[in-house]
Amino acid sequence: MNIPSFSEYPQNSLPSGYITLISEGNVLECLQNQADELLTRYESLQDPEQGNYRYAEGKWSLKEVLGHMIDTERVFAYRALCIARGEKQSLPGFDQDEYMHYSHFGDMTLASLVKIYRLTRQSNVALFETFTEADQTRMGVCSNYPLSARALVTMIAGHERHHLNVLAERYGLV
Numbered sequence: 001m002n003i004p005s006f007s008e009y010p011q012n013s014l015p016s017g018y019i020t021l022i023s024e025g026n027v028l029e030c031l032q033n034q035a036d037e038l039l040t041r042y043e044s045l046q047d048p049e050q051g052n053y054r055y056a057e058g059k060w061s062l063k064e065v066l067g068h069m070i071d072t073e074r075v076f077a078y079r080a081l082c083i084a085r086g087e088k089q090s091l092p093g094f095d096q097d098e099y100m101h102y103s104h105f106g107d108m109t110l111a112s113l114v115k116i117y118r119l120t121r122q123s124n125v126a127l128f129e130t131f132t133e134a135d136q137t138r139m140g141v142c143s144n145y146p147l148s149a150r151a152l153v154t155m156i157a158g159h160e161r162h163h164l165n166v167l168a169e170r171y172g173l174v
Contacts, residue, residue, distance in 0.1 A: 028153075
C-alpha cells in the first residue's frame with residue numbers, strides 16, 4: 001500500500017500531521033517494522049513495574065501510552081474499514097483524554113498490553129492487505145475531514161511514529 005496522494009487528505013490538518021511523518025513507500029511494511037520496533041522497546045523493560053513510569057506528574061504511564069496507541073489504532077482501523085466498504089455517513093471523532101479516563105490500562109499488566117498490541121497490529125495488517133486499490137482510495141469523512149481509507153492506514157503509522165518519538169525523547173525508551 002502506497003502513501004496517499006495529497007488529494008486523499010486535507011493539507012495543514014491533524015491528519016496531514018501524522019501522514020507527513022511517514023516517508024516509507026509501503027505503508028504496510030512500515031506498520032510491520034514499527035511493530036517490531038515498539039515490541040522490542042517494551043519487551044526490553046526488565047521489571048513489569050517500569051510500565052507505570054511517567055516522565056512527569058499528570059502524564060501518561062508507559063502502559064497508558066501503549067493502551068492509547070492500541071485504542072487509536074482500533075479507531076483509525078475501524079474508520080478505514082468503513083470507508084473501504086463505502087460508508088457514506090460522517091464518522092465521529094474521539095477524545096483521547098475521555099478514552100483514557102475510562103480505560104483500565106494502569107490496572108493491566110504490561111505483558112497483557114503488549115499481547116493486545118501485537119494481536120491488534122497483526123489483525124489490522126491482515127485486514128489492510130485485503131484492500132484493493134479502489135478500496136484504498138475510496139473517500140469518506142472522519143472528524144469532518146475528507147479522507148481515503150489509505151490515508152487512515154497511513155495515519156496509524158504516523159500516530160505510532162509520533163509516539164515512538166515521544167517514548168524515546170521523554171521516557172528514554174529506545
